[in-house]
Amino acid sequence: MSPAGPQSRAVRKAVVPAAGLGTRFLPFTKSTPKEMLPVVDKPAIQYVVEEAVSAGITDVLMVVGRTKRPLEDHFDVVPELEANLAAKGDSTKLALVHRSTELADVHYVRQHEAKGLGHAVLAGKHHVGDEPFAVLLGDDLIDERDALLARLVEVQQTYGGSVVALLEVPQETVNMYGCADLAPDEASEGDDDVVRLKGMVEKPDPADAPSNLAVIGRYVLSPAVFEVLENTAPGKGGEIQLTDALETLAGMPAEAGGGLRGVVFRGRRYDTGDKLDYLKTVVRLASGREDVGAEFNAWLGEWVASGFDTEQPTHARPDAPSAKA
Ligand code: UTP
Numbered sequence: 001m002s003p004a005g006p007q008s009r010a011v012r013k014a015v016v017p018a019a020g021l022g023t024r025f026l027p028f029t030k031s032t033p034k035e036m037l038p039v040v041d042k043p044a045i046q047y048v049v050e051e052a053v054s055a056g057i058t059d060v061l062m063v064v065g066r067t068k069r070p071l072e073d074h075f076d077v078v079p080e081l082e083a084n085l086a087a088k089g090d091s092t093k094l095a096l097v098h099r100s101t102e103l104a105d106v107h108y109v110r111q112h113e114a115k116g117l118g119h120a121v122l123a124g125k126h127h128v129g130d131e132p133f134a135v136l137l138g139d140d141l142i143d144e145r146d147a148l149l150a151r152l153v154e155v156q157q158t159y160g161g162s163v164v165a166l167l168e169v170p171q172e173t174v175n176m177y178g179c180a181d182l183a184p185d186e187a188s189e190g191d192d193d194v195v196r197l198k199g200m201v202e203k204p205d206p207a208d209a210p211s212n213l214a215v216i217g218r219y220v221l222s223p224a225v226f227e228v229l230e231n232t233a234p235g236k237g238g239e240i241q242l243t244d245a246l247e248t249l250a251g252m253p254a255e256a257g258g259g260l261r262g263v264v265f266r267g268r269r270y271d272t273g274d275k276l277d278y279l280k281t282v283v284r285l286a287s288g289r290e291d292v293g294a295e296f297n298a299w300l301g302e303w304v305a306s307g308f309d310t311e312q313p314t315h316a317r318p319d320a321p322s323a324k325a
Helices: 044-054 067-074 079-088 091-102 117-122 148-159 171-176 224-232 240-250 274-285 292-305
Strands: 015-016 061-062 105-110 132-134 140-142 164-168 177-182 193-203 213-221 262-263 267-269
Touching: 015 044, 015 117, 044 061, 044 067, 044 091, 044 132, 044 140, 044 148, 061 067, 079 091, 091 171, 117 224, 117 240, 117 267, 132 148, 140 213, 148 164, 148 213, 148 262, 164 171, 171 213, 193 240, 213 262, 224 240, 240 262, 274 292
Parallel strands: 015 061, 015 132, 061 105, 164 262
Antiparallel strands: 132 213, 140 267, 164 213, 177 193, 177 213, 193 262
16 A cells, blocks of 8 residues: 555545436436435435535535426425424424435535536536545445445545546446456555556447446546546537546546546445336335335235236225225
């Protein structure tokens, strides 16, 4: 391990891009960003902010688009709801309402046009300034028992430069991701989850992929990324791609804020970016919940045993009030 470099200023800020069009979730995303999709009872974005806070982040900048309103409302106070719950003495629900407001210092910046993830990150330039910062995407959820972001921060503080989270995926699916092109790295030999990247390839053909390590939605970036993004031409789909900027950073010298490492994540990650993965995520997280898990799992067992019989009539829970009552 090399000693901490000059760029190792503490990581205090996170940029959370939430301005994508979310076309895979239409019609929901007509008026609400997909980051507001509920995962059991919390919007995905709250899991993400909670994760950032548990990694030591105190300041969160959300990059928002046309449908920003529900996001802003979720992290704001709601006086009439709070007064109502306080009057009823319902401190449990009141605490749930307060939690999202008190989590972190949340700021907003508008991305006027959805010109890509790189363009969204660039919108954070003035807020972030000259310090390393985290980027968290709202369609990747990391289990709270797996401290991935905290590990990325630790690795960035040790080696400087920028750090991405990598997940080993089956070779045949590598064409769905940005893929890491690895370089030898003597400096990180003692850290078996750390690799150095000489570049990245966006959605490679599995036969030509340089590895099966896919980039997932957690990053700790050097502020040098902003200048690189300003000079990154639109890539795939006419969008300014963060992957292209990371590729440039990987080839830049450490003195200029360059260098790119990856942390290979071996924990639990839940994808909410498309309908099928979102449904799997909700089921998995509901199964493990203390409040509804046991009952949900019992029902799920019966549902599976029925052979997913969508023809059968539904019936009320035995403890539910009778329709006639
Ligand atoms: P995605 O590519 O998954 O989001 O972006 P999308 O484009 O909204 O989704 P589809 O493909 O149309 O369904 C990854 C993350 O980057 C944000 C998204 O909100 C998401 O969290 N993003 C993407 C922006 O903030 N701005 C953009 O211009 C693009």
